[in-house]
Amino acid sequence: MSTSMQPPSFSREKSSVSDLRNRYSNDDPDKVGVETTISSLEGDEALKLVGRERTVQFSEEYNRKLRHKLDFLIPPLCAAVYFTQFLDKTALNYASIMGLPITGQNYNLVLMAFYLGYLFWEFPTVYLSQKTRVAKYLGINVVAWGVILMLHAVATSFGALFALRFLLGMLESCVTPILILLISMFYKKDEQARRISWFYVMTGLAQVFGGFVAYGVSFSDGRVLAPYKIIYLLLGGLAIVVGIAVLIWMPDSPVLANFLTEEERIAALERVRDDQGGTENKKLKMDQVKEALTDVRTWLIVLTTIMTNIPNGGINNFSNLIIKSFGYTSKQALILSTPGGAVLAATTLTLGWYSDKKKERMMPFVIALIPTIIGSAIMIGLNGSGQKGALLFGIYLVTGTFSVSGLVVYSWNASNISGHTKKSTVNALTMFIFGVGNIIGTEIFQPKDAPDYIPGKIAILTLMTVQLGVCLLLRWVNIRLNRQKRKRLEEEKAKRGWTDEDVQKERERHAFLDLTDKQNIYFEYVK
Template sequence: MTTVQERRSIEKVPVSEKVLVRDEEKDALDATTTVSADSIDGDEALQLVGKERSAQFSEEYYAKLRRKLDWMIPPLCAAVYFTQFLDKTSLNYASIMGFPITGQHYNLVSLAFYVGFLAWEFPTVYISQKLRVAKYLGANIIIWGIILMCHAAAQSFGAFFALRVLLGMCESCVAPILILLITMFYKKDEQGVRISWFYVMNGLTGVFGGFVAYGISFDDGHLLAPYKIIYLLLGGLAIIVGVCVVIWLPDSPVHAWQLTKEERIACLERVRDDQSGMENRHWKKDQIIEAVTDVRTWLIALTTLLTSIPNGALSNFSNIIIKSFGYTSKQTLILSTPSGIVAAFTTLACGWYSDRKKDRMIVIVACLIPTIIGSAMLIGLNDSGNKGALLFASYLIGTFGTALSAVYAWNASNTSGHTKKNTINAITLSTFSVGNIIGTEIFQPKDAPGYIPGKIAIMVLLSAQLFVSFLLRYINQRLNKQKMAALEAEKAKRGWTDEDVQRERERHAFVDLTDKQNPYFVYTS
């Protein structure tokens, strides 16, 4: 922990003086980087801590601070994701509770959400970088809560389609902002677990939503149709969560009013060595170019697409599939809940493992294999009449959703430069929406009740994703070897000691360099 004298020195020395002193001591930054750290428009963190480590804190202090952050950030992120996934999949519950839109029109209403999501993804990421991200997120949640409640008043296909488009637009900001917040407050080997803590809500909403829908299904619909009650209830919940986010979720360590000045400095120093940067409100053309010319960007987009097509199908048709086994609507609502438990357990286990082993892609492979097996069982046992085996297969399929959580964690751990982060997150989420749009169309009404072509498509797509995951893992391992060789050569050329390297690493942390520009950035496989 800092001493009283250290804290006073931090407050007395302006950031500009701290930077200037260091600039006079060193000739230039590492020659292996193509961008000078002194010429870059740096992160907002520089205003608080400067280019050099401004204070030393004990591990006990950092552990106490991390516990405080864990009680403040992940619970609100989880509430947001819980609300978002529940609202997005409300159509799945409504589909067997008297929803008036059926057949191909139902498919179109399903994909409308992702049309809005896709159309607004890049604009919302651009706007969020210009504003305080948590406040922007909270405002979107409140608006989509109102939109969701309006579903109860809609009567026609056109009205439902338009409302679902607006819902998708508002919800498109969620994942990029939550990922960004996690990267700002947590170290690389902590991010997978924290992302799993909010992504686990995808599974838990399946349990919660199933039981809520089951209870509402007993209503006789005398005053309101059961599906309308679902929309009113979930919309009201979203508004409450949105207000909480506006009030209590911090925008960044620099602007976290919930922390003391010392704690805000400690937050920044704790993540300095990760070289991931903090926040910058200026869009940078060179970082956008780097993002779109990086082959890994498009490989991660491909793996997102291969995951999202099954997601678009199953998030809207899973209850219809289970009901096709021969169960009633009420039985289906209850029997669908265990798949949520499977998904939640897989997400938490994989998040823990990926941080412990610093390996994201093996986690993706591990959670895809059960889904591939489950899909094969659904195809092979389609006409068997074995309801128990078919139900078990439907639960196995729930593991694939964890892959997207691992993709989020991969982006968080392998991208630096604020504009590049936002660009890659926008591309990832845009691909997510494209995949989900396609997914809503692979279960065609003419293929009911077995939907065999759709199930075959899921099995083939996820099998292909295994190869993409291994390729991404290999590329990152190769890049790390190249960076290590270049750094060793630079050490020999300049006669640097390990202490010199660490000092230069600290100077690069908050100058908003990309992972490729920064020679000290280490990729996570």
């Protein structure tokens, strides 16, 4: 480790923010090369620790060791949360063929209840997480939903299960926005997709784990507890353990990371300074909310989210019933669902690595969509053929590839949205639409279409084909915006006579001002 200067003082920082506010209050945004408003000039929490200008340098070796230290704690905790979340919300999929006393349309409605709770609480939960210590808020929610999940074991009526699923959706709605925020605070843009893939891979591994656990539990004779009740008790207990671990060890931000020394906290912030993404700000800024709602890219991400989560709501909750329809028993369906999870895990890690390596977000999505389209076509074309192996291959392609859409959307939001309130707003809107898509998805697999569910399979094929075009459009928009920013920056350099060193200094000064990606001329989008 090598450092060149002592960390900047807090008192000096306060005056520098005051100076900048005075410059903006003169209504001359050209002075600093950005267009913004006074309400956006409340810098984020990092300013209190490192100041507006880089005054300390750390060696590559020091930063590498620091990144490894972060990797040892943050991604594993994120993965544990995501693992238990996916298991808990899809437990009903296993219960559906393990004696659950809810069938037919009532089963669809109980499925829907989770996402209704998700929709109802998504925006309030993101607001609350911004106003509180974000990791502690997450941990409390994980413990609470573990308790709710265990209560599923004592509920037997439709009304009770509907209410519990609604509460489960409310409590789980905070997970993805918080995990994206944590990764974006601690990691550089070219590190984010891989780290997000490290927790998103739990979607696949949870399918494998859950399938084997459910298969083992299915041999219970049910004398003491019905097999589906055992599943709920086991998974609920696991969630409580994970929630306690988050409360103890997950840091709220680089500024509040107690497992780092003060010097390491400064280094963690300096690592992400050039990305212009900022860290944390407790103030809700309405101008950033407005920008989020008027940014065309927000609505393209919304479109992507709903188009990919309609299939998600269907496949995640009906995959075991679909596999059983190929001619397998319930026990066989449970164990045969696991390879799809393994395919998803491998696809997630591979495309997460590729996304950071090539600094791409949308092309990995395109790569993942093609097998999904092929798998859907196989399940439709070979329906009723009796070719079990080919039909299994088709559903493995679908379950193992299209779900990578979540990884892409999460990493896209982390890398392409700046300004704490704007990022929180876009994440909340994304997850709200996630709920809408999944609600629709539970209804495209209707009881009247069982056991083949051909309309649902056709819907998946159609939506994923259209999504190819949306991916390419999003990629083109970001490339175009980067060209415009580079042109503005060149004009600014010529106007002021800046050198490359001057530009770098200005870039560093803007990093923790909590500016949005549009307000900050130095922010670069990842295509």
